[in-house]
Amino acid sequence: MKKLSKRLQKTKELIIETEYSPKQSVEILKKTATAKFIESTEAHISLNIDPKYADQQLRTTLVLPKGTGKTIRIAILLSEEKIKPEYKKQADIVGSNDLIEKITKGEINFDILLSTPEMMPKLAKLGRILGPKGLMPSPKSGTVTENIEETIEQFKKGKIEYKADRNGIVHLSFGKSNFSEEDLIENLLAVYQSIEQNKPSGVKGKYFKKFYICNSMGPSIQINLSDLKKQ
Template sequence: MAKLTKKQKEAHGKIDKNKLYSLEEASALVKEITNAKFDASVDLAVRLGVDPRKANQMVRGVVTLPHGTGKDVKVLALVTPDKEAEAKEAGADYVGLDEYLDKIKSGWTDVDVIITMPSVMGKLGPLGRVLGPRGLMPNPKTGTVTMDIAKAVSEVKAGKIDFKVDKTGIVHAAIGKVSFSEDKIKDNAKELLDTLMKLKPTAAKGIYVKSVYISSTMSPSVQLDPKVVA
């Protein structure tokens, strides 16, 4: 195991491993224990009492963070010519169709979100092997396959994110930056946690939220009291 640096030891020393922190306390502490020289992302990891292998226990959804993610999200709008102006006006970084489909076939995936129309999805099917593993395949459930291109682009730019429980039962999501105020981190975390509670599968038995951790890109994690979302 690699030795901890002096700053890392100091960060770990500020966390009481036997304590379950409130959302307010954790939002303040994650800022205090981050020593990165860049504006680190703040992440939330929520372990759920679900079996993701069963379709009726899959947890997936979207949430618009009240204060955005702090990240400049690059959006590709794969649309027909009649929708191009709408997509550009809404703030899409890349707009087009066939030329970008060809670029993706060649391995280009330098975007964070792809938004498209129902009529275009047939062309995206063959690109599933490229887009799927990167989480870039548009999906009607997350609002990235729609006829209202302007609204979809605007929402993503404003801080709308999608999340999905992984095979170990954990939902990971970036909820802001360390430069955010404590209140903004808290508000964004609460919005995600509240959304997760609304998505509790009826088939899930026992404790739904087993643990909640907040951390930054290079900080140790702080454990929250799961009751904050009960």
């Protein structure tokens, strides 16, 4: 069994109760951010769903009200005639067939790739490159769009995509450890509300099983689901 570091042992000692209210959990989350860098704050939510069934799958997007705390590089793929000067001011990379060639060569200098619908057939051959990195544009993630300017603005404001894995668990980042407690709570509640509002039609019985938060280098803190519902 792997031995815990002294830092992690010390942070785990701060977690006394089995479950905490959202406010208490975020207070502890801030105290357990003891790494030598600004950590991401993560949520891991176990749901009563079986994603192998079409009516129990969960994949959607939300805009975190206080942003992600990350600087993202956005690339736009569209036909030559649709490229506008303002796009080059908004995005980090703007291209057409030339961008496809760069991706083919393994030049991936972006975190999000937006594409117009007519360019998707040309991207199909790059699925093996983009897919494993989670960069393949899709309508469900909001990255296939005709409304380029608005979509860029949403992602810069804090739009994220999330989905349940094959075990019915959602993993996502909802901020950074240097956010204020108030901002983290607001983002956290937005995550809960989004998952609740996008409840798959095939869910039977209890939807949420367990809800944990943690820093990227810290211990897990379980949130009381009843307290979350009251917010």
